[in-house]
Amino acid sequence: MGIIHPSTKDFDQLLQTNEVVLVDFWATWCGPCLMLAPVIEEISKKYEGKNVVAKVDVDVERALAEHYQIMSIPTVLVFKKGNLAGREIGAASAKVYETMIENAL
Numbered sequence: 001m002g003i004i005h006p007s008t009k010d011f012d013q014l015l016q017t018n019e020v021v022l023v024d025f026w027a028t029w030c031g032p033c034l035m036l037a038p039v040i041e042e043i044s045k046k047y048e049g050k051n052v053v054a055k056v057d058v059d060v061e062r063a064l065a066e067h068y069q070i071m072s073i074p075t076v077l078v079f080k081k082g083n084l085a086g087r088e089i090g091a092a093s094a095k096v097y098e099t100m101i102e103n104a105l
Contacts, residue, residue, distance in 0.1 A: 015082040020051035032091040080104040
């Protein structure tokens with residue numbers, strides 16, 4: 001499936017129809033977000049078929065960023081069965097995100 005780019009209107013459906021969802025809140029002008037992009041890509045490949053990886057551009061989907069109180073980017077959220085299961089603010093290593101996913105699986 002690869003990385004998906006949900007909109008505000010289909011985000012809830014994404015959370016409800018998938019067991020575990022990792023969401024990277026980012027922006028095109030954010031240096032740390034751009035550095036994190038290859039890590040998120042790697043995770044999407046490693047966990048393909050086990051969970052969904054999504055990216056949300058906070059400038060495009062402001063309502064989602066506000067709803068999840070994204071104050072700093074990058075922020076990565078992990079949802080399990082539609083409920084928030086983890087939050088990491090700032091760029092971290094792949095291991096941090098993998099642990100978040102593993103704890104939710």
